[in-house]
Amino acid sequence: MVDKIFEKSIKKQFEFDEDVASVFDDMLNRSIPFYKQMQELTIDFALNYLKEADTVYDLGCSTASTLIELGKQSNVDLNLVGIDNSSAMLSRASKKCKAFGIDIKLKNEDLLDTSYDDAKLVISNYTLQFIRPLQREKLIKKIHDSLKDDGIFIFSEKVISSNKVLNKQCIDTYYDFKKKQGYSEFEISQKREALENVLIPYTDDENKKMILDAGFSHCEVLFKWVNFATFIAIK
Numbered sequence: 203m204v205d206k207i208f209e210k211s212i213k214k215q216f217e218f219d220e221d222v223a224s225v226f227d228d229m230l231n232r233s234i235p236f237y238k239q240m241q242e243l244t245i246d247f248a249l250n251y252l253k254e255a256d257t258v259y260d261l262g263c264s265t266a267s268t269l270i271e272l273g274k275q276s277n278v279d280l281n282l283v284g285i286d287n288s289s290a291m292l293s294r295a296s297k298k299c300k301a302f303g304i305d306i307k308l309k310n311e312d313l314l315d316t317s318y319d320d321a322k323l324v325i326s327n328y329t330l331q332f333i334r335p336l337q338r339e340k341l342i343k344k345i346h347d348s349l350k351d352d353g354i355f356i357f358s359e360k361v362i363s364s365n366k367v368l369n370k371q372c373i374d375t376y377y378d379f380k381k382k383q384g385y386s387e388f389e390i391s392q393k394r395e396a397l398e399n400v401l402i403p404y405t406d407d408e409n410k411k412m413i414l415d416a417g418f419s420h421c422e423v424l425f426k427w428v429n430f431a432t433f434i435a436i437k
């Protein structure tokens with residue numbers, strides 16, 4: 203279904219509710235530049251590290267599209283676990299897993315409360331940005347501590363620049379991208395307001411510092427388009 207959520211006047215904060223879930227795949231494809239390519243890279247790099255029976259967690263799995271694709275492309279059997287606290291997202295995820303015949307354990311839990319036992323790889327694309335900064339640092343520490351010694355964490359985030367002028371140019375470029383995707387100025391400004399204080403982006407350096415402070419030995423950017431970046435961290 204086509205995302206028309208912000209065509210009408212909306213006063214509430216952004217939520218992953220039934221309305222958003224019903225258009226979510228279209229929303230992501232039209233709101234995150236190179237979303238498909240970023241997902242392919244996530245899977246390509248994940249496959250570099252995965253062996254038979256490894257456990258993979260996707261934190262904020264939404265409709266499970268990344269884990270389904272990983273399951274389809276893997277030559278080995280994996281233990282795939284998707285975690286999200288939106289029932290609307292998970293009910294779609296469950297239907298898609300059945301339709302594609304991919305076995306994924308879907309858990310309706312808060313990322314801050316759940317455990318990530320036996321993790322070889324953790325993925326979290328465009329989700330950490332929705333976790334409050336203090337909780338975010340704790341979550342990253344938990345991910346680090348749960349990963350096996352040679353574990354990998356791949357995550358993507360909307361990012362900001364610490365240079366004010368460049369930051370404004372990045373935001374303008376992003377809004378031009380959204381206009382080219384068919385969103386009106388009204389839809390763009392309504393969504394911006396709804397996301398205020400809900401989506402809290404860091405700079406690239408802040409993301410890397412958070413990762414290294416949690417104990418990871420290495421972190422770098424795998425892919426970046428203006429204000430959207432994908433990182434890989436090695437335990």
Ligand SMILES: C[S@@+](CC[C@H](N)C(=O)[O-])C[C@H]1O[C@@H](n2cnc3c(N)ncnc32)[C@H](O)[C@@H]1O
Pocket residue numbers: 218230261262263264265266267268285286287288291311312313314326327328329332333
């Ligand atoms: C932008 S979406 C993630 C997109 C998805 N990773 C993908 O690439 O298709 C963020 C997801 O995180 C989930 N989420 C946000 N905060 C959460 C929390 N505290 N616990 C569990 N899930 C959360 C939302 O319900 C939503 O489905």
Ligand SMILES: O=C(O)C(=O)C[C@]1(C(=O)O)C=C[C@@H](O)C=C1
Pocket residue numbers: 229230233234328360393394397401
């Ligand atoms: O539309 C925006 O402004 C975005 O920031 C895109 C974004 C994201 O980065 O997560 C915001 C909310 C939805 O989850 C989908 C995409």
